[in-house]
Amino acid sequence: MKxxxxxxxxxxxxxxxxxxxxxxxxxxxxxxxxxxQDRVVNFKMRVTNTTTGQxxxxxEPGDIAIYQDGQLLTDSQLVMHVMTTDATNSVSHTIPFDSxxxxxxxxxxxGLVTDLSVALGDPFIGEVRTAxxxxxxxxxxVSPNDPESIGLFIPRSSNSQSTRPANAPxxxxxxxxxxxVLRTEPPRDxxxxxYGAILEAVTATAAEAKKRGTDSYVVVFGDGSVTPDSAGLxxxxxxxxxxxxxxxxxxxxxxxxNLDKATNQLPNLASSTNGRYVAGNSEERPGxxxxxxxxxxxxxxxxxxxLAFVHTxxxxxxxxxxxxxxxxxxxxxxxxxxxxxxGGLATESEFTPLSQLQKFYLLRGVPAAIILAAVTTALxxxxxxxxxxxxxxxxx
Numbered sequence: 001m002k003x004x005x006x007x008x009x010x011x012x013x014x015x016x017x018x019x020x021x022x023x024x025x026x027x028x029x030x031x032x033x034x035x036x037q038d039r040v041v042n043f044k045m046r047v048t049n050t051t052t053g054q055x056x057x058x059x060e061p062g063d064i065a066i067y068q069d070g071q072l073l074t075d076s077q078l079v080m081h082v083m084t085t086d087a088t089n090s091v092s093h094t095i096p097f098d099s100x101x102x103x104x105x106x107x108x109x110x111g112l113v114t115d116l117s118v119a120l121g122d123p124f125i126g127e128v129r130t131a132x133x134x135x136x137x138x139x140x141x142v143s144p145n146d147p148e149s150i151g152l153f154i155p156r157s158s159n160s161q162s163t164r165p166a167n168a169p170x171x172x173x174x175x176x177x178x179x180x181v182l183r184t185e186p187p188r189d190x191x192x193x194x195y196g197a198i199l200e201a202v203t204a205t206a207a208e209a210k211k212r213g214t215d216s217y218v219v220v221f222g223d224g225s226v227t228p229d230s231a232g233l234x235x236x237x238x239x240x241x242x243x244x245x246x247x248x249x250x251x252x253x254x255x256x257x258n259l260d261k262a263t264n265q266l267p268n269l270a271s272s273t274n275g276r277y278v279a280g281n282s283e284e285r286p287g288x289x290x291x292x293x294x295x296x297x298x299x300x301x302x303x304x305x306x307l308a309f310v311h312t313x314x315x316x317x318x319x320x321x322x323x324x325x326x327x328x329x330x331x332x333x334x335x336x337x338x339x340x341x342x343g344g345l346a347t348e349s350e351f352t353p354l355s356q357l358q359k360f361y362l363l364r365g366v367p368a369a370i371i372l373a374a375v376t377t378a379l380x381x382x383x384x385x386x387x388x389x390x391x392x393x394x395x396x
Contacts, residue, residue: 025049025050025051026047026048026049026050026056026328026329026331026333027047027048027050028045028046028047028326028328028333028335029045029046030043030044030045030324030335030338031043031044031045031046031098031099031100032044032098032099033338033341034341035340035341036308039310039311039312040308040309040310040311041308041309041310041311041322041340041341042306042307042308043307043308043324044097044098044304044305044306044307045304045305045307045324045326046303046304046305047059047303047305047326047328048213051210052210052213052245053210053211053212053213053214054213054214054300055301055302055303056328056329058082058084058303059080059082059305059326059328061078061080063326063327063328064078064080064307064324064325064326064327065324065325065326065327066078066309066322066323066324067322067323067324067325068311068312068313068320068321068322068340069313069320069321070321070323070337073309073311073312073322075310075312076309076310076311077309077310078307078308078309079307079308079309080305080306080307081305081306081307082303082304082305083095083097083103083303083304083305083306084103084301084302084303085103085104085105085301085302085303086105086301087105087106087107087142087143087299087300087301088141088142088299090144093105093143093144093145094145095304097304098304103302103303103304104143104145104146104302105143105145105146105299105300105301105302106143106146106212106213106214106299106300106302107139107142107143107146107147107148107149107173107214107299108139108148108149108209108214108215108216108217108297108298108299108300109148109149109151109171109205109208109209109212109214109215109216109217110139110148110149110150110151110205110216110217110218110219110297111150111151111153111201111202111204111205111216111217111218111219112132112135112136112150112151112152112153112178112182112201112218112219112221113153113154113155113194113197113198113201113218113219113220113221113222114128114129114132114152114153114154114182114221114222115128115154115155115188115192115194115197115220115221115222115223115226115227116128116129116154116155116185116186116187116188116192117155117157117187117188117190117191117192117194117222117226117227118187118188118189118190119190119191119192119226120222120223120226120253120254120255120258121254121255124223124253124254124255125187127253127282127285128221128222128253129182129183130282131221131251131253131285131289132182132219132221133179133182133183134286134289135219135251135289135293136150136175136178136179136182137175138289138290138293138297139175139293139297140175142299143299146173147173147175148173148175148299149171149172149173149208149212149214150171150172150173150175150178151164151168151170151171151172151201151204151205151208152164152165152168152178152181152182152185153197153198153200153201153204154185154188154197155188155192155193155194155196155197155222155227156188156192156193156196156197157188157189157190157191157192157193158189158190161188163196163197163200165181165185167180167181167184168181171204171205171208191226191227192226192227193227194220194222194224194226194227195227195232195233195234195237195265196233198218198220198233198237198248198269199233199236199237199240201218202218202237202240202241202244202246202248203240205217205218205246206240206241206244206245206246209244209246210244213300214299214300215245215247215297215298215300216244216245216246216247217246217247217248217249217275217296217297218241218246218247218248218249219248219249219250219251220248220249220250220251220266220269221251221253222252222253222254222266223252223253223254223255223258223259223264224250224252224254224258224259224261224263224264224265224266224267225254225258225259225261225263225264226254226258227263234265234268234269237269238269238272238273241272241273242272242273246273247273247274247275247296248269248270248272248273248275249270249275249276249277249278249292249296250266250267250269250270250275250276250277250278251278251285251289252264252266252267252277252278252279253285259279275296276292276295276296278292309322311340313340319339319340320339320340321337321338321339321340322337322338322340323335323336323337323338
């Protein structure tokens with residue numbers, strides 16, 4: 001038993017750095033290392049969360065350490081300039097960054113669920129179209145170089161229909177195109193699968209938002225009750241939305257008696273996902289939607305760092321190196337070892353940090369753990385099966 005515990009402990013000890021790396025969720029990139037002036041090394045750096053695709057909260061100079069020739073440079077005189085876009089500013093929503101890219105603010109990723117069921121009755125199908133179009137227009141001025149990406153989801157009344165319109169099957173930043181489809185898509189006959197469409201919208205919108213590195217929102221237009229699936233999907237929708245940080249905003253449109261039914265789960269969906277339920281008639285609705293949009297929907301700004309430090313390498317005609325280490329949420333990330341530029345723009349160095357120790361264990365830790373476990377198991381088995389030696393003279 002003790003041998004078995006020892007084998008497991010050794011295997012886990014070897015594997016623990018690999019498990020630590022698997023939990024990591026950041027990417028650090030360094031570009032454009034150059035000698036700015038005598039002994040002043042300049043470079044650019046980005047830090048992003050690989051789960052969301054968004055930048056981490058701004059770093060402080062104390063989060064960054066410079067190593068020269070493998071030794072901590074205690075007097076690097078590090079200077080850090082933080083560059084952040086402003087999605088609402090026509091001048092700074094895009095900022096030149098390094099030699100190959102710009103920092104570009106991004107509008108949100110939004111899934112629009114528009115219930116066009118004839119069961120809504122007149123004039124509510126028209127009000128659904130008008131309200132959804134008004135919502136799209138609320139974000140037209142935000143981050144024009146990377147505007148809100150919008151996907152259209154129209155609940156089905158039969159299995160032969162598709163939730164995603166044929167003319168708008170994907171998310172699109174061309175708002176006029178989305179509006180054109182919204183205006184011309186035919187109504188659905190009978191009750192629709194509203195909550196099934198909401199679940200589909202949450203899934204697709206969260207995936208698109210992760211791809212773009214933005215926040216995700218699902219906006220629902222309808223009465224929430226003229227549907228055969230008003231029960232059974234609520235928990236599934238809420239769990240999925242909260243897992244993916246997707247906010248649901250619901251705009252109640254329909255007959256008062258339908259909006260007041262217990263089967264209308266839209267208010268509860270909104271409150272359970274940190275969203276908002278927008279009520280009111282056709283006259284009150286535009287102002288209420290504007291308030292909800294301003295309170296909840298946020299563009300994503302991008303941050304980059306322009307850094308410089310003073311190196312102290314001797315002037316001995318030898319190639320000296322530097323390395324950058326960044327501490328994020330208690331984890332330290334290190335660059336590869338880079339040559340200190342000796343003049344002009346150095347060859348660009350772009351990297352995803354992974355410490356040498358983590359590299360070692362990632363490449364060798366798993367095989368070593370497997371081999372160790374196999375060898376110790378074989379030895380233990382051989383020991384247990386070894387026959388007892390009998391002395392020929394025993395018993396005489």
